[in-house]
Amino acid sequence: xxxxxxxxxxxxxxxxxALFYAPVGTVVGKTRxxxxxxxxxxxxxxxxxxxxxxxxxxxxxxGTGSTQEHHLPAYVVHANDKGIGLMLRHVDYxxxxxxxxxxxxx
Numbered sequence: 001x002x003x004x005x006x007x008x009x010x011x012x013x014x015x016x017x018a019l020f021y022a023p024v025g026t027v028v029g030k031t032r033x034x035x036x037x038x039x040x041x042x043x044x045x046x047x048x049x050x051x052x053x054x055x056x057x058x059x060x061x062x063g064t065g066s067t068q069e070h071h072l073p074a075y076v077v078h079a080n081d082k083g084i085g086l087m088l089r090h091v092d093y094x095x096x097x098x099x100x101x102x103x104x105x106x
Contacts, residue, residue: 010035011106017041019084021054032083036091036099038074042083052076056086060098070095 010033019027019041029043039056048054056072072095078085091099 009103010038010040011103013102013106015058015102018057019043019046019048019054019086020057021048021052024048029083034099034102036088036096036103038077038085038087040083040085044082046079046084047081048076048079048084050076050079054086056088060102068094068098070098 013031013034015031017029017031017039019029021027024046027043027046029041029046032040032042041056053073053075056074057069059067059069061067072091073089074086075089076084077087088099
C-alpha cells in the first residue's frame with residue numbers, strides 16, 4: 001500500500017541532494033524527478049524503511065548567481081535498491097518557491 005498522493009506533475013530534474021536520516025547519517029543522492037509534493041532520489045544500495053522521517057537538503061542558485069541552501073522534512077513512501085520516493089512535508093515559503101521556480105524552468 002502506498003501513501004503517495006500527487007497534486008502536481010513531477011518533472012525530470014537531476015540535482016544532487018543530501019538525505020539526513022538519524023539512524024544512518026547523511027546519504028548523498030541525485031534526483032530523477034521532482035514535484036511540489038515529492039521527489040525520487042537515486043541512492044544505490046541505501047536501505048531506508050518505509051515511512052522513515054528524514055531531511056532533504058539541496059542548493060539552488062538565483063538569478064544573481066548567489067546560492068541558497070534548503071532543508072525540507074520528508075518521509076519515505078517507497079524504496080528499492082535503486083532509489084527512494086519521498087513525500088515532502090511542511091515546506092516553508094522560500095523552499096516552496098525554490099521548488100516552484102525549478103519546476104517552471106524545467
